[in-house]
Amino acid sequence: AQSVTQLDSQVPVFEEAPVELRCNYSSSVSVYLFWYVQYPNQGLQLLLKYLSGSTLVKGINGFEAEFNKSQTSFHLRKPSVHISDTAEYFCAVSEEAAGNKLTFGGGTRVLVKP
């Protein structure tokens, strides 16, 4: 069975500083990996996804993530954050064999301080 661990439940960061959100997964088969952002009282918005190919994936709003198969990680990074990046971020994994059901990590709350 697949599982996802987000190592940091909260990450405070100053505006214009870089941020990295860590995500590790476990699965016995090939997976698809996703990062979503959730603003208060809203649904999820896809930031980026890894399906295959290049391990460095670029997404919206200046975010990028790198798939590391040997370390089973998919960490999310942004070189310079804005106040508007304050939100909850979820890493998720799906397996084609499991009907592409998503399994979510516990989430990381990013608080950008001025």
Next chain:
Amino acid sequence: GAVVSQHPSWVICKSGTSVKIECRSLDFQATTMFWYRQFPKQSLMLMATSNEGSKATYEQGVEKDKFLINHASLTLSTLTVTSAHPEDSSFYICSARSPIEQFFGPGTRLTVL
């Protein structure tokens, strides 16, 4: 990306009543939709997989008689919370699946008094 809507966006009801939440894919057909539940400051938990034209598949621990799911068309799935109680208060989010990706609705906040 594709657009998924939910209605209502929020609802308050009395204990013992039933509440129906609609999930629609607006610009694509979805044979599969998913229903999630999210408690405050927690992650999303998959409740069930809704399949057009067939019965929903429920995750372990989810009562199928309490959370009725109907996927009547390729663009509409409904979740009915029957005989709602305060512990059913939560944020309910649906998603519609394209071949690989899922597109999420904006969520429905249910408060049961």
